[in-house]
Amino acid sequence: MTTTTQQPKAPSNGTPSRAARVLADRRLPVLVTAGLFLVMYAIGLSRYQNYGFAETQVFLNLFIDNSYLLVAAVGATFVILSGGIDLSVGSVIGFTTMLTAWLVEKQGLPLVIVIPIALGVGAFGGYLMGYVIQNFEIQPFIVTLAGLFLFRGLCLVISKESISITDSSVSSMAQAQVSVGGGFLSIGAIVSLVVLAAAFYVLHYTRFGRRVYAIGGNEQSALLMGLPQGGTKIAVYTMSGFCSALAGLLFTLYIQSGDPLHATGLELDAIAAVVIGGTLLTGGSGYVVGTLFGVLVLGLIKSLIQFEGTLSSWWTKIATGVLLCAFILIQRTMTARRKT
Amino acid sequence: MAEPLPVLEMTGIVKEFPGVRALSGVDFRLFPGEIHALLGENGAGKSTLIKVLTGVYSLDGGTVTLNGTSVRFHSPSQAQQAGISTVYQEVNLCPNLSVAENIFIGREPTRFGRIQWKRLRREAAELVDRLGLDIDVEAPLSSYPLAVQQLVAIVRSVGTGDADGQGAGTKVLILDEPTSSLDRDEVLELFALMRRLKGEGVAILFVSHFLDQIYEVCDRMTVLRNGTLVGEHMVRDLDQVGLVQLMIGKALDQLEELHDHQLHADVGESLLKADGVGRTGGIAPFDLEIKKGEVIGLAGLLGSGRTELARLLFGADQPDTGKVTIGGKQVSMSAPNDAIAAGVAFCSENRKTEGLVPDLTVRENIILALQATRGWTRPIPVAQRDELVAKYIKALDIRPANPEARVGQLSGGNQQKVLLARWLITRPKLLILDEPTRGIDIGAKAEIQKLVVSLSEEGMAVLYIAAELEEVLRLSHTIGVLRDRKLVAQLANGPEITPTRILETIASGEHQ
Numbered sequence: 001m002t003t004t005t006q007q008p009k010a011p012s013n014g015t016p017s018r019a020a021r022v023l024a025d026r027r028l029p030v031l032v033t034a035g036l037f038l039v040m041y042a043i044g045l046s047r048y049q050n051y052g053f054a055e056t057q058v059f060l061n062l063f064i065d066n067s068y069l070l071v072a073a074v075g076a077t078f079v080i081l082s083g084g085i086d087l088s089v090g091s092v093i094g095f096t097t098m099l100t101a102w103l104v105e106k107q108g109l110p111l112v113i114v115i116p117i118a119l120g121v122g123a124f125g126g127y128l129m130g131y132v133i134q135n136f137e138i139q140p141f142i143v144t145l146a147g148l149f150l151f152r153g154l155c156l157v158i159s160k161e162s163i164s165i166t167d168s169s170v171s172s173m174a175q176a177q178v179s180v181g182g183g184f185l186s187i188g189a190i191v192s193l194v195v196l197a198a199a200f201y202v203l204h205y206t207r208f209g210r211r212v213y214a215i216g217g218n219e220q221s222a223l224l225m226g227l228p229q230g231g232t233k234i235a236v237y238t239m240s241g242f243c244s245a246l247a248g249l250l251f252t253l254y255i256q257s258g259d260p261l262h263a264t265g266l267e268l269d270a271i272a273a274v275v276i277g278g279t280l281l282t283g284g285s286g287y288v289v290g291t292l293f294g295v296l297v298l299g300l301i302k303s304l305i306q307f308e309g310t311l312s313s314w315w316t317k318i319a320t321g322v323l324l325c326a327f328i329l330i331q332r333t334m335t336a337r338r339k340t
Numbered sequence: 341m342a343e344p345l346p347v348l349e350m351t352g353i354v355k356e357f358p359g360v361r362a363l364s365g366v367d368f369r370l371f372p373g374e375i376h377a378l379l380g381e382n383g384a385g386k387s388t389l390i391k392v393l394t395g396v397y398s399l400d401g402g403t404v405t406l407n408g409t410s411v412r413f414h415s416p417s418q419a420q421q422a423g424i425s426t427v428y429q430e431v432n433l434c435p436n437l438s439v440a441e442n443i444f445i446g447r448e449p450t451r452f453g454r455i456q457w458k459r460l461r462r463e464a465a466e467l468v469d470r471l472g473l474d475i476d477v478e479a480p481l482s483s484y485p486l487a488v489q490q491l492v493a494i495v496r497s498v499g500t501g502d503a504d505g506q507g508a509g510t511k512v513l514i515l516d517e518p519t520s521s522l523d524r525d526e527v528l529e530l531f532a533l534m535r536r537l538k539g540e541g542v543a544i545l546f547v548s549h550f551l552d553q554i555y556e557v558c559d560r561m562t563v564l565r566n567g568t569l570v571g572e573h574m575v576r577d578l579d580q581v582g583l584v585q586l587m588i589g590k591a592l593d594q595l596e597e598l599h600d601h602q603l604h605a606d607v608g609e610s611l612l613k614a615d616g617v618g619r620t621g622g623i624a625p626f627d628l629e630i631k632k633g634e635v636i637g638l639a640g641l642l643g644s645g646r647t648e649l650a651r652l653l654f655g656a657d658q659p660d661t662g663k664v665t666i667g668g669k670q671v672s673m674s675a676p677n678d679a680i681a682a683g684v685a686f687c688s689e690n691r692k693t694e695g696l697v698p699d700l701t702v703r704e705n706i707i708l709a710l711q712a713t714r715g716w717t718r719p720i721p722v723a724q725r726d727e728l729v730a731k732y733i734k735a736l737d738i739r740p741a742n743p744e745a746r747v748g749q750l751s752g753g754n755q756q757k758v759l760l761a762r763w764l765i766t767r768p769k770l771l772i773l774d775e776p777t778r779g780i781d782i783g784a785k786a787e788i789q790k791l792v793v794s795l796s797e798e799g800m801a802v803l804y805i806a807a808e809l810e811e812v813l814r815l816s817h818t819i820g821v822l823r824d825r826k827l828v829a830q831l832a833n834g835p836e837i838t839p840t841r842i843l844e845t846i847a848s849g850e851h852q
């Protein structure tokens with residue numbers, strides 16, 4: 001063969017070709033989700049232009065209406081990246097709404113005291129679950145499932161009825177608006193974006209964040225590489241608990257009541273957002289920015305269906321289900337390619 | 341001459357696993373500025389000694405002193421902090437992270453707690469460069485073949501201490517079979533690096549089943565057998581024959597037998613034909629014919645496409661071009677199942693991620709492929725199954741010879757034997773062996789090569805991939821030479837074909 005004699009340089013140790021690199025690029029799923037979001041948004045624009053879909057506020061409402069989901073999904077991203085799962089998210093949110101409403105309304109405590117208490121309780125719950133998972137080597141699925149029942153049960157210990165919040169400080173906070181561009185964002189939306197930015201920084205620019213990826217990639221290897229992983233796992237669940245509690249506070253602001261049945265099954269929405277955002281359920285691969293797009297896509301489905309008007313809200317669930325399947329299939333084929 | 345004080349001393353080390361006493365009263369010492377070989381058959385306890393030392397396993401008895409003070413590590417990170425860097429037997433890195441990160445994770449350069457990515461990538465590229473490796477440090481580790489991953493693990497272990505100057509810096513470097521998947525060139529680079537570190541006073545513990553390598557680079561050696569210490573010698577005081585005797589406890593002449601064995605001549609009719617089969621990013625289109633009873637060896641440098649070629653013939657990767665015919669019938673090769681149905685078996689080089697199921701028993705692992713070819717509805721009769729398994733445990737000398745043992749608990753070499761047994765038992769028409777003797781001790785290696793010869797005499801075609809050219813030459817009728825992901829030559833084996841000749845062909849890339 002003549003072509004080979006023309007290249008006398010040493011073999012390149014099998015550096016993969018460019019096409020293979022693009023396909024194997026871990027950012028691809030995030031781009032796919034972002035692209036999907038844009039396409040859906042464009043469809044909305046073309047169909048409901050005359051009904052005000054083009055208004056900036058419609059777009060900003062996506063952030064306002066889904067702020068609590070975004071915060072919960074950010075926590076879930078940490079857990080899933082580390083190769084675990086947290087099923088207690090929805091229950092912790094529900095419990096936080098109850099605790100907050102009860103402390104504010106029945107105990108008359110001011111928000112400055114209630115907020116740290118609520119966050120502390122959530123983080124402590126997460127810490128306990130992480131501790132059990134780490135030190136007793138029990139499946140996270142089981143431990144957090146126990147957490148799910150526990151916190152839902154604790155809601156009912158506080159009260160069997162829903163508690164609506166009439167406190168003025170809460171309602172003024174809920175109604176506060178920060179103007180952005182041609183519209184406004186709620187405090188909750190701002191908080192959720194700050195959480196997102198912080199999570200991005202932690203995951204990409206701190207040793208702790210990289211350890212989360214390493215453990216998700218291969219736990220045994222991470223141990224043999226000398227990474228202190230026990231602490232990392234516990235911290236991940238603590239963080240998820242904290243995020244759930246914060247999401248619970250945002251939910252309380254959004255709904256202005258506590259109810260033992262609030263946010264039932266929300267952990268599944270959070271997990272769906274993370275997966276649609278391109279994070280692998282097996283851990284070790286994904287981006288928290290993808291989670292933002294995952295949440296936005298889920299939110300957009302809801303608002304498209306609202307604009308459509310004639311469709312029942314069950315279509316949201318159906319669309320989410322279809323998307324989830326599609327994305328898991330995409331990931332599957334991508335990881336299959338990557339292994340070669 | 342008074343010897344200097346050892347930097348590391350282990351005395352009376354005992355380690356027991358349920359049912360196995362892996363180490364009983366082993367003494368071991370390591371001096372600064374020496375390269376010390378730890379030797380023994382598969383399952384002798386080498387890896388266990390290393391894991392006990394570095395806190396992966398807890399110690400059941402004995403003492404460890406480092407620099408004169410008694411220590412006991414409870415996790416690998418503690419050992420690392422004390423200045424002991426280890427590359428464990430299997431590649432233990434995170435496939436999902438980039439090469440650069442794998443080198444630095446846990447001690448990334450930071451400023452006010454923020455990782456300095458630019459600096460990290462630059463330093464990683466420098467370290468990789470120093471080992472003569474030409475790879476992109478930003479690509480994920482999983483995009484590289486096993487040998488490169490092995491080298492990355494080595495780079496990680498010698499990238500001394502913390503980038504910020506914290507940590508102890510490496511005083512002891514432990515390399516458990518680092519060369520098992522490397523080619524000659526990489527081995528030389530590694531040895532140069534080891535000598536440099538030795539010059540800087542680092543004590544190096546080196547495990548390898550390649551005795552030539554031991555004599556090339558080591559100063560002192562400790563031999564284990566069945567978990568007990570056989571002896572400590574200076575390398576210059578003991579020749580290979582004596583060493584092998586120490587390792588296996590008896591003289592070994594079967595090795596000689598194989599050296600002058602004749603390749604059998606009765607190669608039969610054509611079995612597999614590949615016409616222009618290729619895959620972008622894998623290997624350029626090639627033609628290849630394999631006949632019944634023929635052994636085809638693949639030679640080529642690391643990353644030249646040996647494994648890629650084999651994977652295409654098994655359907656583990658799908659070819660973009662060309663067609664494969666087996667026994668006159670075209671096979672679609674869209675999945676391994678097609679190849680398996682056509683009688684092809686593939687023994688992967690990567691036993692950890694692609695081969696064995698660590699939580700299943702030896703028996704279950706061996707029987708897996710055979711059962712799959714029969715379909716799950718037709719279980720193999722128990723008596724027949726047990727007989728088959730027992731036969732191969734014996735033929736390959738798998739230790740412990742217990743079909744109920746969990747594969748994850750076997751020593752590295754014995755795991756490799758289990759994987760081999762799995763495919764041998766299916767009696768395929770074409771057996772693809774990718775580095776089948778990786779990590780296997782000298783006695784068992786001879787056994788396996790003899791087995792390959794006798795299988796081919798019975799009419800089985802074999803595609804044999806090995807880093808050691810001598811091994812390929814000894815067994816093959818035809819040698820396929822690969823270079824830059826291209827099959828550049830197919831040479832009929834004969835007296836004029838020598839390792840030098842093959843190396844020349846690789847270097848010139850000339851087609852014959």
Ligand SMILES: Nc1ncnc2c1ncn2[C@@H]1O[C@H](COP(=O)(O)OP(=O)(O)OP(=O)(O)O)[C@@H](O)[C@H]1O
Nearest residue numbers: 357362382383384385386387388749750751752753
């Ligand atoms: N986790 C474990 N549980 C039970 N037994 C084990 C475990 N690890 C190792 N063993 C046993 O301990 C013995 C020594 O194994 P070890 O891995 O140290 O051998 P080795 O000398 O490194 O062999 P090789 O050359 O094949 O790598 C073997 O009999 C093995 O089966």
Ligand SMILES: [Mg+2]
Nearest residue numbers: 387429751752
């Ligand atoms: Mg070993």
